Each structure stands twice: as C-alpha cells, then as structure tokens.
Amino acid sequence: MNSEPAFFETPPQTVAVGQPLSRVDGRAKVTGAAKYSAEFNHLPGLVHAVIKTSDVAKGRVTGFDSSAAQREPGVLAIFTHQNLPKPVLTGETKEGKEAIGPSIQMTFMPLQSDQVFYAGQPVAIVVADTLEHAQHAAAKLRVTVTPEAPVASYQDAKAQLFNPGGKPDADAEGTKRRGKAAAAFAAAPAQVTATYTHATNHHNPMEPSATIAHWEAADRLTVYDATQGVSWQQRALSGFLGLPMEQVRVITKYLGGGFGCKGPIWPHSVLTALTAKAVGRPVKLVLTRPQMFTSVGHREDQEQTLRLGATKEGKLLALLHEKTSTTSQWDDYAETNSKFMGMLYQCPNFEAITKLAKANVMTPTWMRAPGEAPGSFALESSLDDLAYQLGIDPIQIRLLNHADKDPSTGQPWSSKSLKQCYQRGAALFGWSKRNPKNGLTRDGKYLVGWGMATATYPVNNSQGNARVRLYADGHAVVQVAATDLGTGTYTVITQVAADCLGIAPDKVRFELGDSVLPTTNISGGSMGAGTFSSSVYTASQDLWQKLTKMAVVDAKSPLFKAKPTEVEVVKGRLQLKANPGKGEDFAALMKRGNLTDLEGFGQGHYGAGYESAQARPAANSKSDDAGKEDHSGHAMHSFGAHFCEVRVDPELGTVRVTKWVSVVAGGRILNPKTARSQVIGGATMGIGAALMEQAVRDPHLARYTNPNLADYHVPVNADIPDMTVEFIDEHDPYINALGVKGIGEIAIVGTAAAVGNAIFHATGRRLRDLPITPDKVLAAMRQPV
Numbered sequence: 001m002n003s004e005p006a007f008f009e010t011p012p013q014t015v016a017v018g019q020p021l022s023r024v025d026g027r028a029k030v031t032g033a034a035k036y037s038a039e040f041n042h043l044p045g046l047v048h049a050v051i052k053t054s055d056v057a058k059g060r061v062t063g064f065d066s067s068a069a070q071r072e073p074g075v076l077a078i079f080t081h082q083n084l085p086k087p088v089l090t091g092e093t094k095e096g097k098e099a100i101g102p103s104i105q106m107t108f109m110p111l112q113s114d115q116v117f118y119a120g121q122p123v124a125i126v127v128a129d130t131l132e133h134a135q136h137a138a139a140k141l142r143v144t145v146t147p148e149a150p151v152a153s154y155q156d157a158k159a160q161l162f163n164p165g166g167k168p169d170a171d172a173e174g175t176k177r178r179g180k181a182a183a184a185f186a187a188a189p190a191q192v193t194a195t196y197t198h199a200t201n202h203h204n205p206m207e208p209s210a211t212i213a214h215w216e217a218a219d220r221l222t223v224y225d226a227t228q229g230v231s232w233q234q235r236a237l238s239g240f241l242g243l244p245m246e247q248v249r250v251i252t253k254y255l256g257g258g259f260g261c262k263g264p265i266w267p268h269s270v271l272t273a274l275t276a277k278a279v280g281r282p283v284k285l286v287l288t289r290p291q292m293f294t295s296v297g298h299r300e301d302q303e304q305t306l307r308l309g310a311t312k313e314g315k316l317l318a319l320l321h322e323k324t325s326t327t328s329q330w331d332d333y334a335e336t337n338s339k340f341m342g343m344l345y346q347c348p349n350f351e352a353i354t355k356l357a358k359a360n361v362m363t364p365t366w367m368r369a370p371g372e373a374p375g376s377f378a379l380e381s382s383l384d385d386l387a388y389q390l391g392i393d394p395i396q397i398r399l400l401n402h403a404d405k406d407p408s409t410g411q412p413w414s415s416k417s418l419k420q421c422y423q424r425g426a427a428l429f430g431w432s433k434r435n436p437k438n439g440l441t442r443d444g445k446y447l448v449g450w451g452m453a454t455a456t457y458p459v460n461n462s463q464g465n466a467r468v469r470l471y472a473d474g475h476a477v478v479q480v481a482a483t484d485l486g487t488g489t490y491t492v493i494t495q496v497a498a499d500c501l502g503i504a505p506d507k508v509r510f511e512l513g514d515s516v517l518p519t520t521n522i523s524g525g526s527m528g529a530g531t532f533s534s535s536v537y538t539a540s541q542d543l544w545q546k547l548t549k550m551a552v553v554d555a556k557s558p559l560f561k562a563k564p565t566e567v568e569v570v571k572g573r574l575q576l577k578a579n580p581g582k583g584e585d586f587a588a589l590m591k592r593g594n595l596t597d598l599e600g601f602g603q604g605h606y607g608a609g610y611e612s613a614q615a616r617p618a619a620n621s622k623s624d625d626a627g628k629e630d631h632s633g634h635a636m637h638s639f640g641a642h643f644c645e646v647r648v649d650p651e652l653g654t655v656r657v658t659k660w661v662s663v664v665a666g667g668r669i670l671n672p673k674t675a676r677s678q679v680i681g682g683a684t685m686g687i688g689a690a691l692m693e694q695a696v697r698d699p700h701l702a703r704y705t706n707p708n709l710a711d712y713h714v715p716v717n718a719d720i721p722d723m724t725v726e727f728i729d730e731h732d733p734y735i736n737a738l739g740v741k742g743i744g745e746i747a748i749v750g751t752a753a754a755v756g757n758a759i760f761h762a763t764g765r766r767l768r769d770l771p772i773t774p775d776k777v778l779a780a781m782r783q784p785v
Helices: 026-031 094-100 131-140 181-187 230-241 267-279 289-295 337-343 372-390 394-400 418-429 489-501 528-552 586-592 672-691 751-763 774-781
Strands: 047-053 059-065 075-079 122-128 142-147 175-178 190-198 210-217 220-225 248-251 283-286 302-310 316-327 349-358 446-458 462-471 476-479 508-511 567-570 573-576 583-585 597-606 637-648 655-665 723-727
Touching: 047 131, 047 267, 047 289, 075 131, 075 267, 094 230, 122 131, 122 142, 122 267, 175 337, 181 302, 181 316, 181 349, 190 372, 210 267, 220 230, 220 267, 230 248, 230 267, 267 283, 302 337, 302 372, 316 337, 316 372, 337 349, 337 372, 337 446, 372 394, 372 446, 372 672, 372 751, 394 418, 394 446, 418 446, 418 637, 418 655, 418 723, 446 751, 462 489, 462 528, 476 489, 489 508, 489 528, 528 567, 528 573, 528 586, 528 597, 573 586, 583 586, 637 751, 655 672, 655 751, 672 723, 672 751, 751 774
Parallel strands: 047 283, 220 248, 316 349, 476 508, 655 723
Antiparallel strands: 047 122, 059 142, 075 122, 175 349, 190 302, 210 220, 210 283, 302 316, 446 637, 462 476, 462 597, 567 573, 573 583, 637 655
16 A cells, blocks of 8 residues: 655644635736636647537538638638548547546547537538638538437437446446345335436536647647646547657646536547647637537436335335436446445445436536436435425434445445534524424415435545645745646645645745646546645655755754654754754755755555555554554545525425525635635535526437527526535544545535425425426426325
8 A cells, every 4th residue: 555655643734724815826817817728829820720510410421512611711721530630549449448548538539430429529620710710611611411310318219228237348337236125115114216307417617628739749749728637638638649648748727617527538629639730730629608518528317216215213224226317329428326325324225226328419427526416316305205204304314314334335434524514504504493394484475495415425536746846945836737627726735835844825836737747636526635735745745854864964953863753844844853942944954955945756645545644554563564554444425414495486486595504524624715615616506406407408309409508597696695604624534644525526415405305395395307497396386285
C-alpha cells in the first residue's frame, strides 16, 4: 500500500484552512482577465470550424451538395466522412479503449462512415476565416440522408431490453443480490411497491464546450479545451491521434461549469484536432447551445420500480430495485443506482436488476451524482410512503433503519455523522412543528408541505501528484494539473498550501489547468479537493524533509546534529519537538545555504489508498506490517440531510419551494464559503430536476424538440429561496492527509425526493414522474386521496 511520507504525525496547523476566504480567482473573473478555453485567440492564423449535424436519427448519408457553401467568402475547407483524416485509434476495440483511457465514454466516432446513428450527429465540418463565414457556409451546405425507422427510448415498442451484467466490458451494473429479497418481501407485514420515472436531463453549464487545436509541429499538438481533466484529455488525445503523451499538451485555465459533461472526451475535441492538422492552421470549434444537447452526453431517461418490505414497526426486511434506461447503439452505459440502494439503510435482503435498451441516441454520461441522484428519488420517496403507512415520522423511520456499518460490505464507516445531520437540520428547519397529517396545512389558498430526505455520496478512490516550490523571500508556487470547475479549487488549494508551508495565502500562487504540470485525477466524482489537497500536503512534506536534512548538518543552525525525527515544523519554522524555542525560520536556513528556492514533489491519495501516520509501523517495529490498519476495510461516504418546504397552488398546479435547509457531514471543510456555494448549487440542480428539467425526445423521430434554454427550463434566482446550509465538523483519519471529503455531488442527492415528499405532505398525492410539472399536479389533485 502506498503511504504519505512519515514526517508529520498530524496535519499542519490550520490557519487558512477552514476560513471563508474569498475566491483568489474572483477578481480575474469579474474583470474579464480570466481566459476560458474559447478565448485563446492569440494564435496566428486562427480559423473557425462549425459542425453540420444530422436532423435524422437513423439512416445513411447519400449525398453532399457543397457548391453554394464553397462559394462563400473565407471558406477554407469542408470535411465529411469522405475526406476527413481518420484517427489512429478509436474506442471501438478493447485495445483502443485501454489506450485512450478512462475518459472515453462514447466509443463511436462520427465522420468515419456514411452511417447516422442519432439526431445531432456530426456529418460535416466547415472551416472558414471567421465564425460568421463558417456558420453561413454550413447553413448552405446540403447533406442528403436517407432515413430509417429509429428507436427513441426504452419505452419504444421496437426497443429490446437486456441485462448488461453478462458483458465483460459493460459500463453498467447487472444483477446484485444479498440474502433472499423476494421471499422476505413476500412475507413482510408492511409493503410498498412503486414505479418512478426520471426524464432525460442535460448538464447545461454556462460555458459551452469548446476546443482550440494548434499543431505546433507535425507531431506536436497543443489543445485549449473545456475539460474537467487535462491529464485525462491528454492521454485520450494521444491515444486517438497516435502521439506520445508528452507531445500532446492540454490547457484549461478556467471552466464555466461541467457537472460531468466535460469529464469524458467527446468527438468534437478529436475532430477539431484532425481538422486543424488537415488545414494546417489553428482551429477553434465552439458547440452551440442546441449542439450541447447532442454532443456531450446526458442523464439517461429511466424508470425504477422499488419494493420495500418491513416490519410493522418500520424495520426494513427487503429491498428490491429494478431499473430500466436508455443507452446508445454502441455503449452499455447506465447510472449505478443500486450502489446507493444497497448501502444507505440497514436491510438484510437486497436485490437490484438493471435493464437497458439500445436506442438512436448518443451515449449517456455522468451527471452530478450519477446513480445516487435519481436513485435517491425512488428510495427516499418510498421510505416516506412506508413511514406514512405505518404512522411513523419520516426522520424516525430513517433513524430506525440507520446503518451502523455498510450493509453492502459489512465494513465499518471511516466516519459517519448522519444522525447529527438529521438532528441539526430538523432544529434549523423547525421540523417539530410539522403537522404529521398530510394535506392539512394551508397558507391562504396555498397548500403547504414539509419534506426531507437523506443524502450520501461515496469517497471514490483517487491519487495525484503535486509540486511545491518555496522561495527564500517567503512566497511559493504550487502546481497541480487540476481543473477548477468554478467551485473554488484555486482558493481551497491555496489555503491548504499556505498552511502546509506556514505562509500567508497571498504569498501562494497556485497554478493548475495545464497537462505539463504534475499529473492528477479528473475534477469530478467529488475527488478533486481530497486528491489535490493530499498531494500538496505530501509535496510539502517532501520539501520540509529536505530542509530538515539541511538544518541538522548545518553547523550554524540551531538544529545542528539533531535527528530529523526530533524536528517539527510549526507555521514555517523548523524547531525541536522537545524544545520549541530552539529552531529557525526556513528563510534563514535557505539564505545561509545560498538557495533562492527549494522544490518538493509528492503523490497524495484520497480514499482506500491513503495510509495515515497512525497506521504506519512503529519506528522500532521488526515487522513491516506492525501497527497498520487496513484502510480498504473501511466504507467511506459523505452524508447529509435536506429539508424542504413547498407551497402548492391547487388551482394552477404550480409548486414553489419556499424554504430549504441542508446539513452536510463532509469531513474537514476547507472553506465554508465555497463549500456553501457548492451545496446551494447542487440543491438548485436537484430542485430543477424535481420541478422543471426535461428534455423531450420525439417518440417517432428520436430527436429533441426542446434543445435550448427557452424550452428546456432550468431554475433561476426567482425559483430558489434563501438556503440555509451548515456543516457538521467531522474527523476522518482514513480518507486522506487532511480528512477532506468531497461535497460537490452530495448536495443533489435526495433533493428531488425532499421536494416530492413535501408535495406529498402538502397535497396528500404522491407524484412519481419527474419533473413534477403543473399539469401532473392538477391531474393528481383530481384523483381521490
């Protein structure tokens, strides 16, 4: 097992960490100095590419008429499957997929043949000297596609359902079983059976995906790309293009949101690189908003049937979950809902089955809390139904089924403060004043309802590297090939570095977003802060060990002849543990040694790969394993609870969220200001999924009818109340050096259920089809209770 350097036995003294430091990149963003991927317009000879897409979801390209487009001013080239250079590798083979790496999500590459598999598929690329010229020429390009009958979704009569579990390369769960769930459910005194549907959702970050590709030589490529992982993108492009990784550079200094859609590599990035090489000039390609609906994945449309069996007192005896969803023609992707289902509550008997249908859509992808977000809507709604059936308070039934260990593995939790989240959230919300009867609370004509739900998200194991350079004048440069999605990575890692080095945050310059920097993991899966902070901590340890070795052999140092293990570092000062007055500042030591700067390098771990000082062998131990704890034997999750108030207009069917409380236990919180912002953002996305977000795919043509932000509704400020967000201070020695858990995704888990449960409390009607729009509310109100 890899381990952090055994220098400090405890993390550094926190001065900056935990403070609500304002964003260090804030000024650059509000003044326009921050350059996003589409804004690197300094490249000489930069030209523009526009994708021409197919309106047909299935068919074959049978002809092109480019005569009018070619006559447009400024047009340099028009590429189709007939003349665009091919990538060296694709993800269609096992070898190709392995070479491209974990960022490959869709194994189909457009513009390789005449076949059309989904509406919005690129069928041509027009390159011109200006964006306007390229757009006008693309509009005049005529592409003839002979259509065939498509499959629109799993609900299509032509769809064929299958279980992906038997396929070795399937990116989806098959069947999971624990105990004898069917028999236990049949014998259970209390039962709940319900089916839930979740509409197709799209990420819609403020910044559309964009790529600028610049071939600096025939075999050397620099790409400015809107990606959540520059190291992942570097590996993927090197695989697609057949270049050594060191000859591909990926730069992403700022990102205008991602939510998962900028995690994988998508065809437009590869096509831009191929186009740039073909025209011999730097090429910029920016997806339009409609193209964002058909180019970077989506949360798949899905249906979940859940059966809960319990005792009359409310203890769960059985949980059976069946999920059906839509995937593409090539990839067996499905969100992993059952991971959430099988671990949140203590239940001895569990069964989960996943079924897929291949349709004429692009491959779905990760969207904030993939699996946990839609899965929590089904589980937390059904648990509420069970509570109402048995006359138990919704919080009480969750406490009754609280899992003291992970039911799916039997492992103890590395830390779990869920009960404290319930308690604090209920107090902040005023839950004790809630009328236990639904449909009886009013404010004038409005029906008022209160609901709550549990949130959780796993610690996904990760590792990454960092470099720290400390200068004798007291400033430092910290480097990680990370990406800041806009969530505050620039800021929180600056705070971590400041504490690790014992200097003020304004003396730290944190550099990220460039694949030439130390390789690290993607900013996604709630892994970023835990991985990057651990890596910077480790690199700082490496630096302090070098300084300590200098001091103990320097006759002019107060630490001369001391053993390195007798030295500690406190706020940038090396001193004896037994005599803190005996020591010196790093600057004095470096200047005496004629060093202007010193560098430390380290690899940090997040999750099961991390091994804390307490778990290492004692110094005088004869066994390499003495004193070790098996950290892989701990289940690692963040936990939380959401509380929601809604007002429902029974005449119009409108639902307005009027009060919100979220309490999260996410380990050590590096910055409460940026963390609060993350939770507000996640909860807002969850409210959007609950009440309005829905991509409508025509059941006959298999293409979206609302691929824009006028018809695909997302929440705005007027839809969201002031939100109360608090954190439970949590110590976790098992996950990484600073005890930091991810919180980027937990905020959306359970939010749709909290809204749905509040609507049920307000109206007495359970709505199980997301989004819960006014027409559905009115239809439900017409039904008897």
